[in-house]
Amino acid sequence: MNGVDDVIFKSRLQSMLELQDGINSKIRPDWRNANNAWFRAIWTECAELVDHIGWKWWKHQSPDILQVHLELVDIFHFGLSELLQQHGTPNAATTQLLSAYVVYGKRSGAGVDDSTARITLVEAFATFVLTTRRFDLAGFCELASAVGLEEQTLYEMYVGKNVLNAFRQDHGYKAGTYIKTWDGREDNVWLVEFAAGLDKNPTTFAVELYGQLSKKYAEVMRDR
Template identity: 45%
Template sequence: MKHQLATMLELQNGMNTKVHADWREQKFEWYRAIWVECAELLDHYGWKWWKKQTPDVDQIALELVDIWHFGLSLLLLKGYSVEDITAIVEDEFSNPKSGGDFAIDLEHFTERTLSTKDFDVSGFARLMVGINMDFETLYVGYVGKNVLNFFRQDHGYQDGSYQKQWGGVEDNEHLVDIVAQLDTSAGDFKDELYKRMEARYKELHG
């Protein structure tokens, strides 16, 4: 877990720095980003009693990955070392228990986010348990999303020259395909993923 967390923290700091070189001094409202994501997550879970709804677990997992981005940013803001953050996460993830009602667990997590303006690691772990999401799934989803964001930025996303369709297939789908071909436990997973994406992008765009 320590190596995986180190990779994610490096990526998060890198993406935050890409957005603003002095991101730590900007007083961005990371907690606000978390509770907004919580509202979106609840929509994917379903709460409307006046129509039939089935939880979209894949979308819920994606929303949890997004929340993790903001949570890591809050942990980094505290000045914690990788070792400190690893100890916190390992402790809170060691034996989380679902409250038995995902929507209620989500509301408790949201309430704590709003009252503390901080990241409730234990509450987040409880939400993962609620959809049977393990740490490996969180890691792979997180790294994939970050590498794709970096790739887009590096290939003209801001000036509009980037093409999301590669040979008629959206980049998200290429990402999933490439990740499936890689050893996600390898130390160079994120670097190899970027290289493979670049090779395919060049192959399909010349």
């Protein structure tokens, strides 16, 4: 890492950790004492990841790379949660995440075109998680690189998913009162549209994206 790239990368990591701490606290204020099985959430996501890569030899399948990326983003939520639980604060956890940049720097963009090779990487990652009951940070970075999920895209997709999850929680999702379809389009479709028009500055992106969702949802509720 060097220069502005180092600063931007660290800022993104810090932002994601703070957002993860926020959504976990929203769901349960004392989440660090809940003994959540992050590893179990991670390996079950791996099964969905393999499905989107395509493993069924008896039928034609093409990898759905967007869904593969989304599954990795879901896994990253749980991985960040474990790191926060281990290190206590986003600042402390950022240091460990920064070390993973070495992996990204060497492998980012290399990609692996063969589905069998990608599945082998997923299975190695899942095996580590199941055996150690820990998030495999280096393995995650290798997986992300193998399917072309670069750091900036991971950051943007992560922030989008996290902000939408927080927005839903704040507007009655758990109570069953949240309206998911706005003017004939699901909220996640609006999310993608709003995110595309915003600057991805780590200090403002999440707040501005939440604001766009709030503005549209207020219109939907007013017109009901």
